[in-house]
Every structure is written in structure tokens, then in C-alpha cells.
Amino acid sequence: MELTEELKTKMIEVLxxxxxxxxxxxxNAPLFGDEGLGLDSIDVLELIVLLERNYGIKxxxxxxxxxxxxxxxxxxxxxAANRTK
Amino acid sequence: MMRxxxxxxVKLCPSFxxxxxxxxxxxxxxxxxxxxxxxxxxLDYPKFFKMDILSKVGFLASEFLLEQEGSExxxxxxxxxxxxxxxxxxxxxxxxxxxxxxxxxxxxPKPSVFVYTLPNIVTGxxxxxxxxxxxxxxxxxxxxxxxxxxxxIECAFLALGTTSLLTGWLEAxxxxxxxxxLSLLNTNQ
Numbered sequence: 001m002e003l004t005e006e007l008k009t010k011m012i013e014v015l016x017x018x019x020x021x022x023x024x025x026x027x028n029a030p031l032f033g034d035e036g037l038g039l040d041s042i043d044v045l046e047l048i049v050l051l052e053r054n055y056g057i058k059x060x061x062x063x064x065x066x067x068x069x070x071x072x073x074x075x076x077x078x079x080a081a082n083r084t085k
Numbered sequence: 086m087m088r089x090x091x092x093x094x095v096k097l098c099p100s101f102x103x104x105x106x107x108x109x110x111x112x113x114x115x116x117x118x119x120x121x122x123x124x125x126x127x128l129d130y131p132k133f134f135k136m137d138i139l140s141k142v143g144f145l146a147s148e149f150l151l152e153q154e155g156s157e158x159x160x161x162x163x164x165x166x167x168x169x170x171x172x173x174x175x176x177x178x179x180x181x182x183x184x185x186x187x188x189x190x191x192x193x194p195k196p197s198v199f200v201y202t203l204p205n206i207v208t209g210x211x212x213x214x215x216x217x218x219x220x221x222x223x224x225x226x227x228x229x230x231x232x233x234x235x236x237x238i239e240c241a242f243l244a245l246g247t248t249s250l251l252t253g254w255l256e257a258x259x260x261x262x263x264x265x266x267l268s269l270l271n272t273n274q
Binding site: 014015017018043049 | 194200
């Protein structure tokens with residue numbers, strides 16, 4: 001499975017996006033704000049846990065999160081470059 | 086003694102939903118009864134799926150209750166308070182969260198569960214969604230007590246400016262064990 005698809009599947013599970021499928025999530029769409037998935041601050045925390053638990057990535061700089069979680073594509077690029085598992 | 090009258094009532098348990106004493110839905114589908122009721126409301130409110138059981142039950146019960154208000158719904162008001170009671174607080178969310186921190190080798194506290202480890206999250210959810218700016222309280226009682234509940238209602242109506250109350254018993258221990266009995270009350274003033 002491609003990393004972007006894997007991330008979408010995991011996001012749907014941990015964020016309880018009950019009525020969505022991976023196909024509903026555009027790789028490049030913003031994850032936050034009205035135009036994208038509309039995720040909130042608690043969702044960001046869940047995504048941080050997701051990266052640590054599944055890929056061994058610890059995000060310690062809050063400012064970095066804004067770029068990492070801009071879209072599924074940016075998340076996948078970050079995971080591919082920094083994963084330890 | 087403050088006099089008040091009941092505008093509407095709702096009862097929700099794993100087997101049925103009653104509004105104003107009338108049976109409007111019964112469990113029986115293959116999917117969760119709570120999810121069935123959510124879809125029946127026809128809402129676009131994906132936050133529902135993120136809620137814990139207590140909030141889901143309280144949210145649905147309040148939606149079916151307030152639906153009875155028709156066009157008056159969602160008019161911002163300062164005079165309506167939200168006052169709920171139960172015995173076991175947010176026990177289910179507490180237990181689910183505990184599971185996420187119980188094993189040192191798999192210690193990943195789940196933020197989206199942690200935010201529901203307080204019973205008054207559901208009173209806030211109802212107040213915010215419906216634009217109620219009055220008092221919002223969730224009271225824990227040792228057991229169900231009409232006397233204690235009536236005293237709490239009396240006290241709530243003594244608050245300056247409170248003329249209406251969304252109130253009732255709301256307990257949810259699991260997807261198969263919950264009970265909401267909510268009422269919408271108005272003072273006779």
C-alpha cells in the first residue's frame with residue numbers, strides 16, 4: 001500500500017472519520033480549515049500520536065506541525081524522510 | 086416553591102426512543118442504534134462520531150427533544166440552562182482512556198478520549214450547539230433521586246434570568262447500557 005493511502009486509512013480510524021473513505025481525501029487538500037477535512041486541535045494531537053506510535057517519529061517542535069500536517073502529501077513526505085520503524 | 090411546566094420530554098435507551106411519550110424509534114437494525122438515530126436526524130455533524138457514549142446519548146436525546154421547538158430552535162438565549170445528572174459520571178470514557186495508559190510498552194494516551202473524561206463535556210456540547218448562554222451543570226448523585234433532582238431544578242430556577250431548563254438523567258456505561266430521560270421545562274412566570 002502506498003504511504004499516502006496507508007496514512008489515510010489510519011487517519012480515518014484514529015480520527016473517527018466515520019463517513020469517509022480514503023478515496024474521499026485528496027492527497028493535497030488542506031487538513032485544517034473549511035476547505036479541507038476540517039480537523040481541529042485535538043485531531044492534531046491524535047496525528048502526533050499516530051506518527052509516534054506507527055512510525056517512531058516524535059514531533060517536539062510545535063511550529064513544525066503546521067508544515068507537516070498541511071496535507072496528507074506533506075505528512076507522507078515527512079514520514080518517508082524521518083521514520084524509524 | 087417555584088412552579089414550572091414540562092414542554093417536552095424524551096426517553097432514550099438501547100431498545101427505544103420516545104418523544105413526548107410517543108415511541109418514535111426502536112432498535113433492531115444491524116448497525117448501532119445510536120448511529121441509526123444520528124442518520125435519522127439527517128445532520129451533517131461529523132463530530133458526533135468522535136464523541137464518547139455519554140455525549141452521543143446526551144447529544145441525540147437533546148436533538149430529538151429540541152427538534153420539538155420548531156422554528157424557535159437555535160435562537161440564542163441567555164435564559165435557558167442545561168442541568169443533567171447521573172451516578173457514574175464519564176466512567177466509560179475514563180475506562181477507555183485508562184486502557185491507553187495501562188501498558189508501559191504501549192503507552193499512548195489518546196487525546197480524543199481524554200477530552201471526554203468529564204461528564205460536563207456533554208452539557209457544554211448541548212449549550213454551545215444550541216447557543217444557550219445560561220448555566221451549564223452536570224451533577225453527580227449517589228443514586229437516582231426524584232427529591233434531589235427536584236431540589237436541583239428549584240435551585241436552577243432561582244438563578245437570576247433562568248426561565249427555561251433542559252434537564253434530566255443521563256447515564257451511559259456502554260453502547261448497550263445507557264439511559265437518557267430529558268425534559269424541557271419552563272417557569273410559569
